[in-house]
Amino acid sequence: MSGKITRGSSELWRIPSPLWKRIDPARLLLGDWWKEVDHPVAWDELLPGGAMHLDVGFGGGEFLLGMARLHPDRRFVGVERFAEGHRNLVKNVLRMGLENVVSAVGDAHVVVGICFADGSLDGVTLNFSDPWPKARHASRRLFTEEFLGLAARKLRPGGRLCLATDDAAYAEQALGDLAKVPLLASTHPEVRWMDVSPYPLRTRYEEKWIREGRPLHYFVYGRR
Ligand SMILES: C[S@@+](CC[C@H](N)C(=O)[O-])C[C@H]1O[C@@H](n2cnc3c(N)ncnc32)[C@H](O)[C@@H]1O
Structure with a gap:
């Protein structure tokens, strides 16, 4: 796939995951879709599959994409503050046609707090995700x-x-x-x-x- 992803991109319709059919693709592309759905997110309906894994602060998403390819039977959700990382991930998800990975843009304290029910995750990874040495950024740690x-x-x-x-x-x-x-x-x-x-x-x-x-x-x- 080359160029910009737009609402009309044909790539969107190659992804059979219910998430892409039930949620406005524009919101999925922006990464703020999680603000528009009921909480906690009905993951079993929107992203059906096996074990649920959450990667917090996924950066460019390489780990998430690699894990999603390695384990097509598991579900992978990423949370990242920076929209650029999310856009990179979405581009690759669409290019690879991956059905088992989705990401959200936002602060992990909020997204994790409201999007997941207690006891609903099989795994959480925090890979080098704490670059906040300054005291004024302490609340993001x-x-x-x-x-x-x-x-x-x-x-x-x-x-x-x-x-x-x-x-x-x-x-x-x-x-x-x-x-x-x-x-x-x-x-x-x-x-x-x-x-x-x-x-x-x-x-x-x-x-x-x-x-x-x-x-x-x-x-x-x-x-x-
Ligand atoms: C050093 S990078 C590591 C990226 C990736 N996990 C890796 O290992 O290549 C840290 C990432 O964590 C994200 N991050 C840090 N604090 C966060 C927070 N409170 N909520 C969401 N993402 C956060 C940053 O935006 C950044 O992309």
Whole structure:
């Protein structure tokens, strides 16, 4: 596919997922469709399929697309603050004809809070998604007791929360905040974090940090 995606783009009609038929495609293209539907979103009707996985702060969406291709039987939802990442993802979803992935533009605190019922997710990933060192951006941070607690509530018992960071200080902070969420338990109690990814694919930033030789920190916690 080349050029701009417009409401009339024929690519839209190649996607058989009910989401693209039931929701105004213009809203799907903009990424604000989630504001127009009832909450929590009726995922089983709009995006029917298997296990539900949420990727928070997906950036350009490479990880989501890769996982969606690898696991066509699972559903992948992405949340990203920046519309450009969403547009990139949508372009690729349409180009690849993927039926099992959708994304929303917005702050994860809001989108995760209202779009998912408690206990409805099988997995949540936070891949290098906390670039907010400045105090004035503190409310956007995701590696906090508040956000990790919210994500944990949205997981079903046995569901997994996976978090990755290149920043040693954030890793320490995440460790402390994860410990404050009673719903979560580490799946690797023998080590504080792991230095290799639990996933078969790398994200764009992960590639970059590995090229630069940065040590990486991975956490996998299970919902009790
Ligand atoms: C360093 S990038 C990592 C992107 C991708 N996960 C990867 O590993 O390549 C961090 C991304 O998280 C997103 N992000 C950070 N805080 C967010 C929030 N509160 N809500 C939604 N997205 C957020 C940013 O917009 C950015 O695209």
